[in-house]
Amino acid sequence: MTATRTTQMTEMTWTAVCAVDAIPLEGGVAALVDGQAVAVFRTHDGSVHALGNIDPFSQTSVLSRGIVGSRGDAPVVSSPMYKQAFDLRTGRCLDDDSAGVPAYDVAVVDGRVLVGAPREAT
Amino acid sequence: MSKRQRIVVVGHGMVGHRFAQAAVERGLTETHDVLVVGEEPRAAYDRVALTSWFSHAADGDGDEALTLLPGGAYDDPRVRLVLDSVVTEVDRAERTVTVVSPPAAVGDPLAHPGAVTVHEYDVLVLATGAAPFVPPVPGRGLAGCFVYRTIEDLQAIKAASATATSGIVIGGGLLGLEAANALVQLGLDTHVVEMAPRLMPVQLDDAAGSTLVRHIERLGVTAHTDVLTEEVEGDDRVTGLRMRPAGTEQGAPTTTVEAQVVVFSAGIRPRDALARECDLAVAERGGVLVDEQCRTSDPAIFAIGECAAPGGTMYGLVAPGYAMAEVVVDALLDGPGTFTGADMSTKLKLLGVDVASFGDAFARTPDSLELVYSDAVAGVYKKLVVAESDAGSFRLLGGILVGDASAYGVLRPMVSSGLALPDNPEQLILPAGGGVRLGMPDDAQVCSCNDVTKADILHAVTEQGCEDVAAVKQCTRAGSTCGSCVPTVKNLVEEHFASVGKVVDKGLCEHFRLTRQELFDVVAVHGYRRFDDIVEAHGTGRGCDVCKPAIASILASQTSTHVLERGTAELQDTNDAYLANIQRNGTYSVVPRIPGGEITPEKLIVIGEVARDFDLYTKITGGQRIDLFGARMEQLPAIWRRLVDAGFESGHAYGKSLRTVKSCVGSTWCRYGVQDSVGLAIALELRYRGLRSPHKLKGGVSGCARECAEARGKDFGVIATEKGWNLYVGGNGGAKPAHARLLAGDVDTGTLVSYLDRFLMYYVRTADRLQRTSTWIEQLDGGLDRVREVVVDDALGLGAELEAEMARHVGGYADEWRATLEDPEKLARFVTFVNAPDTPDPTVSFTTERDQIQPIAPALIPVGAPA
Ligand code: SRM
Ligand SMILES: Cc1cc2nc3c(=O)[nH]c(=O)nc-3n(C[C@H](O)[C@H](O)[C@H](O)COP(=O)(O)OP(=O)(O)OC[C@H]3O[C@@H](n4cnc5c(N)ncnc54)[C@H](O)[C@@H]3O)c2cc1C
Ligand code: SF4
Ligand code: FES
Numbered sequence: 010m011t012a013t014r015t016t017q018m019t020e021m022t023w024t025a026v027c028a029v030d031a032i033p034l035e036g037g038v039a040a041l042v043d044g045q046a047v048a049v050f051r052t053h054d055g056s057v058h059a060l061g062n063i064d065p066f067s068q069t070s071v072l073s074r075g076i077v078g079s080r081g082d083a084p085v086v087s088s089p090m091y092k093q094a095f096d097l098r099t100g101r102c103l104d105d106d107s108a109g110v111p112a113y114d115v116a117v118v119d120g121r122v123l124v125g126a127p128r129e130a131t
Numbered sequence: 132m133s134k135r136q137r138i139v140v141v142g143h144g145m146v147g148h149r150f151a152q153a154a155v156e157r158g159l160t161e162t163h164d165v166l167v168v169g170e171e172p173r174a175a176y177d178r179v180a181l182t183s184w185f186s187h188a189a190d191g192d193g194d195e196a197l198t199l200l201p202g203g204a205y206d207d208p209r210v211r212l213v214l215d216s217v218v219t220e221v222d223r224a225e226r227t228v229t230v231v232s233p234p235a236a237v238g239d240p241l242a243h244p245g246a247v248t249v250h251e252y253d254v255l256v257l258a259t260g261a262a263p264f265v266p267p268v269p270g271r272g273l274a275g276c277f278v279y280r281t282i283e284d285l286q287a288i289k290a291a292s293a294t295a296t297s298g299i300v301i302g303g304g305l306l307g308l309e310a311a312n313a314l315v316q317l318g319l320d321t322h323v324v325e326m327a328p329r330l331m332p333v334q335l336d337d338a339a340g341s342t343l344v345r346h347i348e349r350l351g352v353t354a355h356t357d358v359l360t361e362e363v364e365g366d367d368r369v370t371g372l373r374m375r376p377a378g379t380e381q382g383a384p385t386t387t388v389e390a391q392v393v394v395f396s397a398g399i400r401p402r403d404a405l406a407r408e409c410d411l412a413v414a415e416r417g418g419v420l421v422d423e424q425c426r427t428s429d430p431a432i433f434a435i436g437e438c439a440a441p442g443g444t445m446y447g448l449v450a451p452g453y454a455m456a457e458v459v460v461d462a463l464l465d466g467p468g469t470f471t472g473a474d475m476s477t478k479l480k481l482l483g484v485d486v487a488s489f490g491d492a493f494a495r496t497p498d499s500l501e502l503v504y505s506d507a508v509a510g511v512y513k514k515l516v517v518a519e520s521d522a523g524s525f526r527l528l529g530g531i532l533v534g535d536a537s538a539y540g541v542l543r544p545m546v547s548s549g550l551a552l553p554d555n556p557e558q559l560i561l562p563a564g565g566g567v568r569l570g571m572p573d574d575a576q577v578c579s580c581n582d583v584t585k586a587d588i589l590h591a592v593t594e595q596g597c598e599d600v601a602a603v604k605q606c607t608r609a610g611s612t613c614g615s616c617v618p619t620v621k622n623l624v625e626e627h628f629a630s631v632g633k634v635v636d637k638g639l640c641e642h643f644r645l646t647r648q649e650l651f652d653v654v655a656v657h658g659y660r661r662f663d664d665i666v667e668a669h670g671t672g673r674g675c676d677v678c679k680p681a682i683a684s685i686l687a688s689q690t691s692t693h694v695l696e697r698g699t700a701e702l703q704d705t706n707d708a709y710l711a712n713i714q715r716n717g718t719y720s721v722v723p724r725i726p727g728g729e730i731t732p733e734k735l736i737v738i739g740e741v742a743r744d745f746d747l748y749t750k751i752t753g754g755q756r757i758d759l760f761g762a763r764m765e766q767l768p769a770i771w772r773r774l775v776d777a778g779f780e781s782g783h784a785y786g787k788s789l790r791t792v793k794s795c796v797g798s799t800w801c802r803y804g805v806q807d808s809v810g811l812a813i814a815l816e817l818r819y820r821g822l823r824s825p826h827k828l829k830g831g832v833s834g835c836a837r838e839c840a841e842a843r844g845k846d847f848g849v850i851a852t853e854k855g856w857n858l859y860v861g862g863n864g865g866a867k868p869a870h871a872r873l874l875a876g877d878v879d880t881g882t883l884v885s886y887l888d889r890f891l892m893y894y895v896r897t898a899d900r901l902q903r904t905s906t907w908i909e910q911l912d913g914g915l916d917r918v919r920e921v922v923v924d925d926a927l928g929l930g931a932e933l934e935a936e937m938a939r940h941v942g943g944y945a946d947e948w949r950a951t952l953e954d955p956e957k958l959a960r961f962v963t964f965v966n967a968p969d970t971p972d973p974t975v976s977f978t979t980e981r982d983q984i985q986p987i988a989p990a991l992i993p994v995g996a997p998a
Contacts, residue, residue, distance in 0.1 A: 024966070025966075026965055026966045027965040027966060031959075031965060033697065033700065033701050034698075034701070035673065035674075035701045036700070036701040038962075038965040039963060039964050039965065040964055040965050040966045040967075041964045041966060041967045041970060046964070046972070046973075046974075049965075052673070053663075053673050063974070067715065067717075068974070068988070069715075069716060069717035069974060070717055070963075070972050070973075070974045070975075071705075071713070071717045074705055074708060074709070074713075075676070075705070076674075076675065076676040076679050076680075076701070076702070076704070077673075077701065078642070078672065078673045078674040078675040078676070078678075078679060079642075079672040079673040079674070079675070080641070080672075080675065081641075081672075084673070085675070087675060087676040089704075089705030089708075089713060090705075090713065090717075092676050094675070094676075
């Protein structure tokens with residue numbers, strides 16, 4: 010879920026990564042957030058999601074380069090390496106229950122994308 | 132224990148064979164011995180598919196391909212088959228038959244001393260078939276006159292055609308048109324002469340007949356209707372045919388068409404001579420008269436197939452004959468089976484022309500209504516004959532389809548089932564209606580040749596363990612004769628599996644129920660350019676890694692849009708998305724095109740310098756070019772800037788598109804070479820570079836038959852001959868190796884290129900996603916023969932269109948990498964981190980091995996692994 014803008018946002022917890030328009034619709038970009046590679050995606054309806062960029066199956070930093078689409082009701086990205094799908098909302102791998110990537114809080118403020126902290130796994 | 136009974140069958144044609152087969156399968160041979168005597172020199176073969184003998188003969192296996200009895204003998208020793216022998220006499224009082232072998236001995240025992248044997252029977256089955264009727268035209272006995280019934284007839288026609296330039300078929304019926312098409316295939320300038328005012332007068336009405344003429348003429352056949360033949364001209368060999376308009380008197384002005392081959396196809400006559408000679412009752416218009424159990428006027432004698440006339444009518448089709456064979460076996464087993472008439476529906480097996488006529492095609496039923504749709508430009512004519520019931524619903528009685536008979540498989544069973552049609556039955560023939568979808572009752576006959584109902588097919592799937600269409604065909608025989616019911620069988624099988632949740636979905640993925648080919652057509656018809664429009668109109672959801680690249684490929688084949696255009700870039704598979712191949716550590720490889728494997732020293736040096744300056748691993752690939760590995764994504768533009776400046780282009784190693792056209796040195800250097808294989812390989816690689824296709828494409832050109840370029844291991848392979856080039860298609864290495872097969876021999880370069888244009892575009896249009904050419908050809912209805920019909924014979928009349936599409940591709944080609952370098956928006960995607968463009972990906976690092984870099988497995992690198 011996209012985090013709502015709150016007044017206690019500080020530079021510490023949120024990193025501005027790029028203009029929202031820099032992310033193509035149904036595409037992704039990678040950003041460095043606190044030294045971690047984070048993949049930031051935009052879906053068809055314009056909503057923004059962020060996941061860890063490292064594909065757990067190949068250990069490569071590539072998820073942002075995957076194809077964004079849907080599986081059932083879930084918005085997903087499929088890894089460019091071996092094609093497993095990850096739910097953009099939770100980071101859960103839909104092809105392997107035991108795998109997943111962290112999902113990050115993300116917000117769009119004044120046309121800029123801000124990435125927050127990784128969320129607790131649900 | 133009662134004595135074993137003896138059955139003698141006269142004639143080993145399609146129906147005699149079916150009788151013997153049924154006798155074995157249904158246990159009749161437990162109590163009966165069967166002797167089958169056949170006049171032809173070979174066991175029964177598929178006469179319905181006779182015309183395909185020509186194409187099989189080209190491959191050297193004409194006889195085997197058609198045979199109905201591989202191995203030439205029945206498994207059951209109680210069935211004995213004697214070939215090359217004629218039954219010359221039936222003695223009903225003694226219950227014996229006289230057999231003379233070989234048939235040439237008949238009537239001339241001195242010239243041909245033959246063996247004469249006498250056999251006793253308890254039951255005699257006549258299955259002598261029919262003979263072509265040759266009207267009493269003067270000159271009909273000249274050399275060069277033929278009929279069209281047996282393999283020997285075809286052998287003779289083929290031999291005569293080798294030295295002929297034009298041919299005439301007398302008779303414009305179903306068989307005549309098939310024969311005419313064969314003459315066209317044999318390279319003759321072909322004419323068809325028909326007495327009636329239209330072609331296929333028995334099956335078609337006037338409007339349908341004239342639509343058919345246009346199709347036939349497109350195949351290269353000249354039709355002369357409403358004419359009478361006066362004389363076959365010539366001294367000892369045919370030189371032509373003289374004819375005059377129907378309705379004129381003898382002596383009226385005539386015209387002559389030149390020809391060296393004349394084929395009579397003016398109808399058939401039942402072979403009932405044996406029956407006549409032993410005084411069995413025959414029908415008024417010929418044929419052995421039989422009752423509903425196919426018993427003749429002598430209860431020990433049955434007649435089946437084309438020689439029989441149940442209730443006075445003879446049936447010139449195989450399905451009724453098969454039914455009669457089953458009825459007789461049933462009668463001998465004391466079963467209740469009867470033959471009470473048959474469906475005379477027909478579908479023309481002519482290449483590329485769809486014609487079907489079924490049920491009450493002429494609306495002879497009182498109060499029937501005709502619904503007609505006709506499009507003269509497209510050459511489509513469709514007529515349905517329906518009856519309106521008191522309740523206001525419609526029932527289908529029959530119909531005619533010309534130019535588009537795709538609905539035949541569904542409509543024909545509707546006639547026998549009597550199922551009520553939808554309220555607006557015209558939807559069934561209007562083009563907008565698309566496919567016809569109707570529930571079919573279980574007892575609807577799906578395969579009329581083999582009398583297989585929908586219930587039989589479902590039974591095969593549910594009870595007999597048939598897993599696919601091929602198994603159902605084998606198990607039920609549905610689709611194994613004329614083949615016109617195969618699409619319906621396929622639908623039924625697929626529908627059934629879908630209904631039980633088994634995945635045989637031909638759809639691309641969860642987002643599209645359409646196949647790639649269907650999507651290709653949808654995109655072409657609507658002119659779509661955006662994924663959004665396509666998925667909104669024809670799919671669900673937002674797509675995935677299966678359908679998006681497939682649609683990207685379809686859009687690329689139909690337009691010359693750059694793959695990284697906004698909205699298109701996001702559809703591309705990983706490799707296309709960065710115009711490079713991703714490697715196991717997330718870096719990329721760079722493959723510049725080296726057409727035909729030929730490269731100058733200067734260019735080799737540039738590749739070396741680029742590799743050195745960017746510290747890339749280099750390797751000579753299996754495709755006669757050089758691959759540079761280990762480039763970080765953000766380095767790709769700089770590497771390509773250097774390569775493009777030196778005159779290199781993208782090698783498309785990343786795309787489902789043309790890879791390489793491998794060459795051997797050929798006649799320029801090699802002492803054996805007979806043509807310039809390098810020159811041709813380069814020309815072909817440059818022509819087809821960038822063509823997006825269902826799977827990758829590879830080519831090869833060898834300078835002589837030694838085949839050093841391994842051309843036959845490629846999707847298209849060309850081998851030089853003294854006279855030109857041999858073109859092979861459908862080869863590949865990889866997971867399932869296949870040897871390419873000959874498509875056309877000894878063609879000149881221009882012809883070669885036009886065949887290749889057509890072949891590749893036909894493949895691009897109709898293959899499934901990730902289907903190499905070999906599997907595509909294998910799965911195509913008709914296989915390589917079909918490809919040859921479309922590509923070489925241009926049977927669909929698509930040749931020019933396919934070539935024009937290729938011309939558009941060739942004209943619209945631009946190097947993808949050069950275009951990318953020139954466009955800041957496309958370049959913007961080549962950064963690792965949007966917010967830190969100068970930071971390289973920390974998960975990528977290398978070690979050194981044999982003096983070059985090698986990736987370190989990312990898992991071993993101790994950087995920022997996620998929590
Ligand atoms: C580099 C190369 C091996 C080499 O070191 O020589 C190679 C490398 C790859 N091959 Fe290959 N193939 C290479 C020649 C071949 C050949 C030999 C040939 O072309 O003569 C074959 C067998 C011939 C054939 O294709 O018919 C071959 C059969 C395959 C297949 C199996 C295809 C099949 O139909 O079964 C794949 C998998 C696929 O395409 O789905 C494949 C896929 C791949 C991919 C693209 C796998 C991938 O997605 O990462 C590899 C990456 C290429 C890269 O990073 O550049 N490669 N591959 C060769 C590049 C040739 C070139 O210059 O373009
Ligand atoms: C080119 C062509 C295309 C056709 N297309 C179709 C089609 O699409 N659909 C369809 O339903 N039908 C089609 N037919 C018709 C179909 O082939 C026949 O209906 C079928 O072959 C009839 O089978 P049969 O066994 O009665 O006769 P045949 O197959 O002719 O067999 C009779 C056999 O008996 C032999 N014989 C005759 N007399 C003697 C004797 N005294 N002693 C020993 N042997 C003897 C003959 O030599 C022959 O081998 C086509 C026919 C041809 C020629
Ligand atoms: S295929 Fe023939 S021409 Fe080509 S290199 Fe081999 S031997 Fe020489
Ligand atoms: S209808 Fe001819 S094979 Fe089925």
